[in-house]
Amino acid sequence: MAAENTSVLLARRPSGAPVPEDFSLATEPLRKPVDGQLLLKNHFISLDAGFRNWMDEDSGDEVLPAMPLGEPVMGLVLGEVIDSRHPDFTAGTWLMARLAWQEYSITDATDFLIRLPEPLEAEPAAYLGLLGDTGLSAYFGLRDIGRPAAGETVLVSAAAGAVGSVAGQIAKIMGARAVGITSGAVKSQKIVSELGYDAAVDRTGDVQAELLAACPNGIDVYFDNVGGPLLELVIDQLNEGGRVVLCGAVSTYGAEQPGPKNLFQLVTKQASMAGFLTHTRAEEYPEARSQLARWLEEGKIVAPEYRLEGIESVPQAFSDLFAGRNFGKTIVAL
Amino acid sequence: MAAENTSVLLARRPSGAPVPEDFSLATEPLRKPVDGQLLLKNHFISLDAGFRNWMDEDSGDEVLPAMPLGEPVMGLVLGEVIDSRHPDFTAGTWLMARLAWQEYSITDATDFLIRLPEPLEAEPAAYLGLLGDTGLSAYFGLRDIGRPAAGETVLVSAAAGAVGSVAGQIAKIMGARAVGITSGAVKSQKIVSELGYDAAVDRTGDVQAELLAACPNGIDVYFDNVGGPLLELVIDQLNEGGRVVLCGAVSTYGAEQPGPKNLFQLVTKQASMAGFLTHTRAEEYPEARSQLARWLEEGKIVAPEYRLEGIESVPQAFSDLFAGRNFGKTIVAL
Numbered sequence: 001m002a003a004e005n006t007s008v009l010l011a012r013r014p015s016g017a018p019v020p021e022d023f024s025l026a027t028e029p030l031r032k033p034v035d036g037q038l039l040l041k042n043h044f045i046s047l048d049a050g051f052r053n054w055m056d057e058d059s060g061d062e063v064l065p066a067m068p069l070g071e072p073v074m075g076l077v078l079g080e081v082i083d084s085r086h087p088d089f090t091a092g093t094w095l096m097a098r099l100a101w102q103e104y105s106i107t108d109a110t111d112f113l114i115r116l117p118e119p120l121e122a123e124p125a126a127y128l129g130l131l132g133d134t135g136l137s138a139y140f141g142l143r144d145i146g147r148p149a150a151g152e153t154v155l156v157s158a159a160a161g162a163v164g165s166v167a168g169q170i171a172k173i174m175g176a177r178a179v180g181i182t183s184g185a186v187k188s189q190k191i192v193s194e195l196g197y198d199a200a201v202d203r204t205g206d207v208q209a210e211l212l213a214a215c216p217n218g219i220d221v222y223f224d225n226v227g228g229p230l231l232e233l234v235i236d237q238l239n240e241g242g243r244v245v246l247c248g249a250v251s252t253y254g255a256e257q258p259g260p261k262n263l264f265q266l267v268t269k270q271a272s273m274a275g276f277l278t279h280t281r282a283e284e285y286p287e288a289r290s291q292l293a294r295w296l297e298e299g300k301i302v303a304p305e306y307r308l309e310g311i312e313s314v315p316q317a318f319s320d321l322f323a324g325r326n327f328g329k330t331i332v333a334l
Numbered sequence: 335m336a337a338e339n340t341s342v343l344l345a346r347r348p349s350g351a352p353v354p355e356d357f358s359l360a361t362e363p364l365r366k367p368v369d370g371q372l373l374l375k376n377h378f379i380s381l382d383a384g385f386r387n388w389m390d391e392d393s394g395d396e397v398l399p400a401m402p403l404g405e406p407v408m409g410l411v412l413g414e415v416i417d418s419r420h421p422d423f424t425a426g427t428w429l430m431a432r433l434a435w436q437e438y439s440i441t442d443a444t445d446f447l448i449r450l451p452e453p454l455e456a457e458p459a460a461y462l463g464l465l466g467d468t469g470l471s472a473y474f475g476l477r478d479i480g481r482p483a484a485g486e487t488v489l490v491s492a493a494a495g496a497v498g499s500v501a502g503q504i505a506k507i508m509g510a511r512a513v514g515i516t517s518g519a520v521k522s523q524k525i526v527s528e529l530g531y532d533a534a535v536d537r538t539g540d541v542q543a544e545l546l547a548a549c550p551n552g553i554d555v556y557f558d559n560v561g562g563p564l565l566e567l568v569i570d571q572l573n574e575g576g577r578v579v580l581c582g583a584v585s586t587y588g589a590e591q592p593g594p595k596n597l598f599q600l601v602t603k604q605a606s607m608a609g610f611l612t613h614t615r616a617e618e619y620p621e622a623r624s625q626l627a628r629w630l631e632e633g634k635i636v637a638p639e640y641r642l643e644g645i646e647s648v649p650q651a652f653s654d655l656f657a658g659r660n661f662g663k664t665i666v667a668l
Binding site: 053061063227231232240246247248257258259260261262263264265266267268269270271272273274275276277280 | 566581598607
């Protein structure tokens with residue numbers, strides 16, 4: 001067992017999009033678990049934009065307190081129990097947990113923990129992406145809120161991201177036409193060729209015109225991963241009975257933006273908008289994960305990954321997420 | 335039969351809230367219906383804020399074209415067939431119809447028409463208020479979107495208005511705590527004493543503080559009749575799983591306002607927001623109306639009216655609606 005444990009600390013509060021300088025590294029001797037605790041060797045760290053939320057000073061809520069400066073950053077990790085002094089866990093168990101960005105974690109198991117199924121249905125890293133919170137967000141958001149009918153148009157923002165890359169593929173499996181919004185020509189082309197989107201809208205272009213061209217029959221479902229001004233353009237092109245799935249809102253983290261001026265169209269179009277969180281549905285995880293794992297095995301879905309290596313890469317990986325450098329789920333392998 | 339027919343014309347396009355000078359009167363000889371038409375003697379004109387929507391130059395949509403200048407204003411009337419040359423209608427039938435503000439209407443029955451039940455379950459004017467589009471909006475909005483559970487807090491804006499005055503009472507029947515937002519001390523007191531609201535919030539006061547005081551357990555359902563900046567304050571106090579019913583949006587008619595900056599809270603609170611229109615549910619009218627008529631008969635609900643007299647009062651009555659001078663449903667008896 002390693003004698004040291006390196007952590008990523010919150011060095012200063014990000015202003016808008018995080019940059020690597022907002023974080024620092026610290027190495028300490030590795031503690032041993034005491035009675036009631038377990039020691040986790042983290043193999044992967046998941047980078048999720050949502051955690052940016054709790055980096056602001058007055059950001060605490062019922063999910064997490066505001067992250068303190070100089071302390072390890074809270075996030076989502078995937079690790080293996082290597083020493084357990086807790087009656088419910090034995091060495092060798094894989095856990096996904098809301099724990100800090102560290103090489104090793106010690107927890108009393110009262111944190112948010114999800115046990116990976118035994119045997120694993122896919123390689124462990126898949127449980128952070130396709131079979132993790134982001135893939136499940138795409139799945140629950142479309143199944144419960146978007147509910148696309150065959151032939152309907154599903155528009156996905158941040159279509160190359162962890163959630164969007166899965167949402168577009170599930171929309172296709174459900175028989176819908178999938179249109180993705182992403183940034184730049186390269187990603188626009190890749191979401192069509194690698195993820196099967198029917199059309200791409202480049203956010204760096206004339207979005208309104210591109211949306212009209214890509215969605216000639218209007219928009220039935222908008223799976224929104226970004227929030228902000230884009231939503232207003234989409235509402236203008238929403239069909240009667242349209243559904244907006246609010247899944248995170250990357251662009252509003254750290255900067256309050258004016259909301260859409262055209263919300264009254266939700267009345268005239270009898271449309272709806274709903275937000276949801278995946279972590280409140282832990283009891284539905286096994287079934288949803290099995291469905292996604294089956295699609296993966298059958299080749300109906302791919303699980304692209306933007307993977308960096310080593311704890312020292314975490315600040316860069318998290319910043320890359322906000323700069324849109326990732327294609328698929330962003331993880332760091334330790 | 336009268337030989338003349340007076341109409342209310344759109345004299346100029348309102349700028350923001352309509353004023354009486356936006357309208358003019360014109361009197362013409364009364365025509366006779368030809369084959370396939372019927373002649374309606376209008377007994378009541380319903381004043382509904384939603385029609386303000388189509389008074390702007392570029393406002394046409396699938397419901398109505400933009401109203402032309404110098405022509406009779408489209409609205410909702412309640413009248414009796416007095417001469418029919420249409421096979422499906424006989425004299426004596428009461429109809430609620432989307433027809434212009436006139437003393438008499440001639441229609442080929444392809445317009446939006448609702449037959450009143452025979453025998454009538456209440457006095458005819460009730461079919462414009464409690465048993466009409468506004469009462470049904472309150473009913474459908476709470477039953478299908480708000481869905482308050484017993485003990486939950488339902489907040490209603492424009493609580494003294496045609497829809498709000500019914501919504502608060504239905505919320506109470508459903509076992510919820512009803513809190514109404516209205517303007518001024520007089521209406522604040524009246525919505526409690528006459529409509530049974532548990533508490534009132536005065537829009538002309540410190541709304542945020544009054545909301546906190548009136549909704550100590552947060553807000554579970556917001557029945558929004560006004561749109562605009564109020565929505566942002568309400569989202570801040572919305573509970574986990576809260577529902578926002580978007581029913582009209584008086585304050586946004588004629589002036590695009592910035593939307594709420596805190597829509598991301600719909601994600602963290604797993605809340606939803608949905609708009610709806612009543613006129614697309616014509617087949618559900620009879621059952622809904624019977625329920626409301628039963629409550630009226632049993633004394634469980636009251637149907638307050640702000641009633642003016644004579645076609646020449648219509649411009650004033652419509653303007654009063656936007657100035658908040660009404661208490662309950664605004665109608666003009668002809």
